Amino acid sequence: MYYVATMKPADAEDDERIVRHQTERDGWGFTTVEQPDDIGQLLSKCDHDGSLLFDSLTALLANEMFLPDGAVNKQAAEKITGGLLPVIERFRDIVIVSDFLYSDAESFDSLTELYRKSLASLDRTAARHCEVVLEVVSTNIIVHKGKETFENGRFVIPELS
Numbered sequence: 001m002y003y004v005a006t007m008k009p010a011d012a013e014d015d016e017r018i019v020r021h022q023t024e025r026d027g028w029g030f031t032t033v034e035q036p037d038d039i040g041q042l043l044s045k046c047d048h049d050g051s052l053l054f055d056s057l058t059a060l061l062a063n064e065m066f067l068p069d070g071a072v073n074k075q076a077a078e079k080i081t082g083g084l085l086p087v088i089e090r091f092r093d094i095v096i097v098s099d100f101l102y103s104d105a106e107s108f109d110s111l112t113e114l115y116r117k118s119l120a121s122l123d124r125t126a127a128r129h130c131e132v133v134l135e136v137v138s139t140n141i142i143v144h145k146g147k148e149t150f151e152n153g154r155f156v157i158p159e160l161s
Contacts, residue, residue: 001051003030004042006059036063040083043090051093057122058099065115072111077118081125088129096126100135 003025009015022032030053033045039060046052057080064076073079088094101116108116127133132146132155143150 001028001030002042002046002053003032004046004052004054005032005034006036006039006054006056006063008036008059008063036060038083039080040086042083042087046091048090050091052087052091052095054087054094054096056097056099057126058097058101058119061115061119061122065118072114074114077121080122084122084126085129088126094130096130098123098126100137 005018005021007014007018009018025032033042035042035045037060042052060080061076064080065073067073088096098119101119127145130145132150133144134150135142135144141150149155
């Protein structure tokens, strides 16, 4: 099992958060792969028979869109899609985490709106190519796709039933 970490730490608080997350995962059997950009590189870093917990599209997009020199890559979503689709197709089991950023305010500046639209595009692309799409808010789970494989809060795997 691989935990794909996409966060690029910007300060001491981020460093502390990363250590806390690593400590929380300790003993769960994950191998952590740091991949803050160029997501397609996972194909050469992970055993293709493994399972991925990919955290998160939100951070990956920020890393790819907002460059260290202050430039903005307005085609970041397209770049990510080009690397993500082969990853989704190659690994049997993949969980992709993304944050819901679509109802916080009435209007946004143009750069924030570009980020939100780019994330929405990535979310839709991932949803089209994944068998199950869940929205999890606190302890509430909404199944948007794949209801037949997700019953009563648990995955139903036909070959094991």
